[in-house]
Amino acid sequence: MFPGFGELVARLDKSVAARSFEVITAGVKADLEDLLGRSALALPDRFRQPRADCYARRLLYQDPERRYTAVVMAWGPGQGTPVHDHGGLWCVEGVVEGEMAVTQYDVVPEEDGFRVRATGTPLTAGVGTAGRLIPPTDYHVLANAQPDATSVTLHIYGGNLDGCRIFVPRDDGRYQQTVRALSYHE
Numbered sequence: 001m002f003p004g005f006g007e008l009v010a011r012l013d014k015s016v017a018a019r020s021f022e023v024i025t026a027g028v029k030a031d032l033e034d035l036l037g038r039s040a041l042a043l044p045d046r047f048r049q050p051r052a053d054c055y056a057r058r059l060l061y062q063d064p065e066r067r068y069t070a071v072v073m074a075w076g077p078g079q080g081t082p083v084h085d086h087g088g089l090w091c092v093e094g095v096v097e098g099e100m101a102v103t104q105y106d107v108v109p110e111e112d113g114f115r116v117r118a119t120g121t122p123l124t125a126g127v128g129t130a131g132r133l134i135p136p137t138d139y140h141v142l143a144n145a146q147p148d149a150t151s152v153t154l155h156i157y158g159g160n161l162d163g164c165r166i167f168v169p170r171d172d173g174r175y176q177q178t179v180r181a182l183s184y185h186e
């Protein structure tokens, strides 16, 4: 494997053994902030290549006991997500390279569609920054904050995230919910 990979897996194995999502995600967040903050994870080039059509999503590691999955995403200029959740899984997302814009949202079901509102101001997350998301308050938007360069992020999910809900604005100001299937790029 590559420099930092063994340390990442060893640390995650230890952190996910905790008993609550609260403690697990605090541990994983500290793991990512430490490793990424020291630039100790030397991802191979294939994980760092953006795609033209949308952000690239590549599987880095799947825990054999299925307790967590590590996924790397590469974001070209202008690329980002819609408002989304994380399929009911806990999740910690860290910046490996570049800079990401992160906005948290409240999503409230109403009779006709969903009301979606940003909570607080968007923040710009740099290398070594990690954020954690615990359902049910886990709605956000991620976007590359660099106008002319690729950014790379590392996502640890508490299982195998094969789908999530996305929320797309309608003309009437409400949002429509759609289930999006997620797969991996090569």
Ligand SMILES: [Fe+2]
Pocket (backbone or CB within 6 Å): 084, 085, 086, 093, 140, 142
């Ligand atoms: Fe996310």
